[in-house]
Amino acid sequence: MKKVSILIVDDHKLIRETWSFILGSDDRFEVIADCGDPDEAIKVAAEKKPNVVLMDINMIPMSGFDATEQIKKVSPETRIIGVSMHSQPAYARKMLQVGAHGYVTKNSSREEMVKAILEVDKGNKYICDEIRNIISEQLTETEPQGPDIQSLTDREIQIIGFIKKGHSSREIAAELDISLKTVEVHRHNILKKLKLKNTAALVNFINSNPSLY
Structure with a gap:
């Protein structure tokens, strides 16, 4: 065989x-x-x-x-x-x-x-x-919807991984060979989709949900 x-x-x-x-x-x-x-x-x-x-x-x-x-x-x-x-x-x-x-x-x-x-x-x-x-x-879940994790793009997931490792926006831009402004736009969209107010809240969310990222 x-x-x-x-x-x-x-x-x-x-x-x-x-x-x-x-x-x-x-x-x-x-x-x-x-x-x-x-x-x-x-x-x-x-x-x-x-x-x-x-x-x-x-x-x-x-x-x-x-x-x-x-x-x-x-x-x-x-x-x-x-x-x-x-x-x-x-x-x-x-x-x-x-x-x-x-x-x-x-x-x-x-x-x-x-x-x-x-x-x-x-x-x-x-x-x-x-x-x-x-x-x-999830199909039988009746609780209100939480952070919109499923709408995150591949790039946003990638950037979350860098944030989890403690990278700054400038460092992320250098690693991914994109502009600093582009990184900031991605970070803004991530916060919006996860219904979080700032980076500190995002870091806390990541640390509180280690299996997600």
Whole structure:
């Protein structure tokens, strides 16, 4: 039986090594490479055309969303699974919109990861149980709507990640190669969507909801 070739993309070496060992020990899979840099991952995908890519969405300066779009351009047949600490359905939705076939959180079990890989390799979509359960709860939720997290753009999510790390607007502008004014506009929009008054409130919100970003 032909093995499913897998590329692992995550900026944490321990995570890459762990998944490489786990999946490499399964006769159904072959880990052909692991990358900690999105640009390198795009080059590897273009050259080796893996069946499946496990893509961490939280990387900088290029996010997993952007890397997914690029990989789909250079290797259209490759199936991509977003992997993240975020259990918000909005992140899963964004990954599917940019071309991914699946999404699992880092709370997912080894068994669920294996199931996800096998399903997307067949051409099916796969969303982990944690996300599907949250969606089910939201459909029956009657409480007033809180911060509009799902309306955040990929760039706004990326900037929130920089803010969480303590970067100033000027530092963010330099990292993303955009103008300071553009960063300030993004920050204004983030506060508006999250219904927060200022940066201090945003930092407090992020620290109070570590699983969101």
